Amino acid sequence: MALTVATAGVGGGPVGHAQVCEDLVARMPGSSPRYLGAVAVCGGIVAWALFAWVYQIANGFGSTGLRRPVYWGLYIVNFVFWIGISHAGTLISAILRLTGAEWRRPVTRAAEAITVFCLMIGGLFPIIHISRPWFFYWILPYANERMLWPNFRSPLFWDLTAILTYLTGSVVYLYLPLIPDFAEMAERCTGARRRAYRWLSLGWRGSDRQWQALERAMKLMAIVILAIAVSVHSVVAYDFSMSLTPTWHNTIFPPYFVVGAIFSGIAALVVVMATLRKLMGLQEYLREVHFVNLGKLLLLMSLIWGYFTFSEHLTTWYGNLPTEMDVFQAREHGIFGALFWIMVTCNLAVPLVLLGVSKLRRISTTVACGIAVLIGMWLERFLIVIPALSTPHLSSVSGGYVPSWIELSITAGTFAAMALLYLLFVKAVPIIAMWEYEGEPAAR
Amino acid sequence: MSRLHAEFEDSRTAAGAVRALIARGVPLEAIELYSRRPTELCHSLLRRKSRMSLVAVLSAAVAGGTATTLLYRAQMEYPLVTGGMPINSGWATGVVTFETTMAGAVLGILGALLWEGRLLMRRMPPPPPMPSGGAVIEVSGQDDTNALRDLLLEAGASSAVRAD
Numbered sequence: 001m002a003l004t005v006a007t008a009g010v011g012g013g014p015v016g017h018a019q020v021c022e023d024l025v026a027r028m029p030g031s032s033p034r035y036l037g038a039v040a041v042c043g044g045i046v047a048w049a050l051f052a053w054v055y056q057i058a059n060g061f062g063s064t065g066l067r068r069p070v071y072w073g074l075y076i077v078n079f080v081f082w083i084g085i086s087h088a089g090t091l092i093s094a095i096l097r098l099t100g101a102e103w104r105r106p107v108t109r110a111a112e113a114i115t116v117f118c119l120m121i122g123g124l125f126p127i128i129h130i131s132r133p134w135f136f137y138w139i140l141p142y143a144n145e146r147m148l149w150p151n152f153r154s155p156l157f158w159d160l161t162a163i164l165t166y167l168t169g170s171v172v173y174l175y176l177p178l179i180p181d182f183a184e185m186a187e188r189c190t191g192a193r194r195r196a197y198r199w200l201s202l203g204w205r206g207s208d209r210q211w212q213a214l215e216r217a218m219k220l221m222a223i224v225i226l227a228i229a230v231s232v233h234s235v236v237a238y239d240f241s242m243s244l245t246p247t248w249h250n251t252i253f254p255p256y257f258v259v260g261a262i263f264s265g266i267a268a269l270v271v272v273m274a275t276l277r278k279l280m281g282l283q284e285y286l287r288e289v290h291f292v293n294l295g296k297l298l299l300l301m302s303l304i305w306g307y308f309t310f311s312e313h314l315t316t317w318y319g320n321l322p323t324e325m326d327v328f329q330a331r332e333h334g335i336f337g338a339l340f341w342i343m344v345t346c347n348l349a350v351p352l353v354l355l356g357v358s359k360l361r362r363i364s365t366t367v368a369c370g371i372a373v374l375i376g377m378w379l380e381r382f383l384i385v386i387p388a389l390s391t392p393h394l395s396s397v398s399g400g401y402v403p404s405w406i407e408l409s410i411t412a413g414t415f416a417a418m419a420l421l422y423l424l425f426v427k428a429v430p431i432i433a434m435w436e437y438e439g440e441p442a443a444r
Numbered sequence: 445m446s447r448l449h450a451e452f453e454d455s456r457t458a459a460g461a462v463r464a465l466i467a468r469g470v471p472l473e474a475i476e477l478y479s480r481r482p483t484e485l486c487h488s489l490l491r492r493k494s495r496m497s498l499v500a501v502l503s504a505a506v507a508g509g510t511a512t513t514l515l516y517r518a519q520m521e522y523p524l525v526t527g528g529m530p531i532n533s534g535w536a537t538g539v540v541t542f543e544t545t546m547a548g549a550v551l552g553i554l555g556a557l558l559w560e561g562r563l564l565m566r567r568m569p570p571p572p573p574m575p576s577g578g579a580v581i582e583v584s585g586q587d588d589t590n591a592l593r594d595l596l597l598e599a600g601a602s603s604a605v606r607a608d
Contacts, residue, residue: 017480018576141518149518153526153536161543169550176557184480202563205571208477208490213561215482216496217553224500224549231542238539435481 020437021184024430027280035423042420049413052406053128061131063406070389070401074411075129080381081264082122082414083163083236084257088265089115090170091229094222103293106285106432110276111269112174117421118268119167121414126159128410155238162235169228173221176214179204180435233261240384246323247316247388256308263301263347264377270294270370272422274363276431285432288363295355295366298373302351309344323393331387335400339379346376448583448592449572450601455483458579461599462489465583468595474586478571479579496556500549507548512541572607582607
């Protein structure tokens with residue numbers, strides 16, 4: 001499946017560095033009523049989610065839908081989902097950078113920003129989930145007066161180190177290619193904005209020494225971030241596979257989670273790119289070739305995801321252990337059956353039809369697939385977490401899970417937070433790396 | 445210190461000028477090239493020594509080693525009840541070792557970039573004004589500036605001026 005190479009002159013976009021910079025800066029949103037309205041709507045939903053969180057803190061965890069035996073509900077579903085999507089950026093950007101895929105240039109910054117924002121959002125869920133967030137610092141390894149250290153063998157501690165490392169790496173990986181653009185922006189602004197951009201550009205002068213150091217650093221970071229990204233979602237999978245809960249104690253989980261993460265990450269990138277293209281008028285930069293290429297990657301990941309899902313279910317079915325089969329049956333034919341088949345349709349059938357047939361492969365179909373995969377992957381996380389806990393293993397302990405308005409509000413709030421962070425980001429920074437983007441010579 | 449700035453309208457011509465300067469015996473340290481976009485041709489001519497990979501590996505080793513040592517000490521001196529499992533195990537602490545090693549590599553790369561790129565240095569002379577599409581070659585610390593100016597003009601510079 002060869003990826004199409006973006007050919008010069010196809011897009012009809014601006015030519016030359018100065019024109020590209022001018023054009024991209026001009027497309028950054030101003031303080032229009034439309035922009036402010038979008039910020040207000042997203043901010044309002046985030047504020048509502050914060051209120052829900054405060055309500056939960058004030059009234060205790062009993063105000064949520066979490067009940068024995070389902071102690072992990074939407075919070076953990078969302079945690080896995082957002083951490084998964086965070087693989088959009090660094091992983092995709094790093095792979096494309098290392099393989100020298102030239103068509104990546106208008107795509108990478110949007111992807112890298114997704115990573116940082118998703119990690120910020122995903123990392124909040126364990127803090128929300130512990131219900132008493134002021135005790136969060138107990139998991140930090142510091143010598144305290146009680147001489148009580150965290151349990152270093154706990155996957156939750158591994159989560160902390162993995163997510164902190166990934167967040168640090170992702171921020172650096174996003175920031176490095178921003179440095180020359182900050183210097184460029186400083187020249188184009190005045191007043192406080194100029195000072196801020198100049199400060200952020202760290203004294204960038206555009207010397208060959210600096211370009212060489214930057215390119216070297218980007219290459220090394222791409223290698224390091226790939227290893228970190230794979231490890232992070234493996235660690236998230238360990239949260240499940242280290243427990244003895246039926247269907248969770250599974251060696252396939254780490255690679256299965258990594259595959260799912262890349263899959264949902266590409267889907268998120270497609271949706272974000274389509275939104276930016278529409279709202280910021282980036283049709284000349286984010287062209288059909290970019291969506292078609294990402295669509296092919298999405299199709300590939302869909303097939304790999306299908307293979308992993310089949311393998312996971314086949315081994316469970318073949319083992320025929322009663323406790324595992326209870327969960328298996330509940331997930332496929334029981335109360336979760338409808339969700340399971342919607343997941344399979346969204347993650348496998350829709351991409352196969354819309355992206356497998358080359359005549360159907362267009363921007364609109366790729367975006368439709370992206371949305372379907374995001375829904376499917378959220379359901380996948382839900383179907384991993386909830387059925388395994390709600391299926392009774394002891395006759396004395398049984399119960400289902402219905403999320404309360406608090407969990408639903410916080411879930412909605414995280415999607416709004418993602419949109420809000422992106423709105424603020426595109427106002428401050430050109431969404432396409434100006435120094436990396438080459439104009440289209442034939443479009444002159 | 446004498447400085448000579450020569451402006452070029454495209455990076456290919458600038459690369460030719462760099463080649464001419466090197467052929468004349470101007471040391472690489474005296475030549476600097478400024479541009480708004482990276483210039484691949486000049487990168488290969490002005491390839492500078494870098495220790496970024498070494499710094500990344502060393503800082504990774506230091507961070508991973510330190511974290512593993514701290515983990516070991518904490519686990520041995522304040523042992524938890526482990527239900528018969530060993531107090532300290534490479535399997536269980538391996539994840540933390542890996543993550544801190546990678547964190548060390550990230551910070552090492554960032555530090556090396558700041559050092560090698562001479563970023564965050566306040567006492568640097570201001571960069572020459574740069575054309576939007578081309579490049580500016582700066583030759584510093586050379587005595588024969590007039591001859592070098594002629595050479596740069598011959599190599600295709602649109603202008604070449606002393607900037608002391």
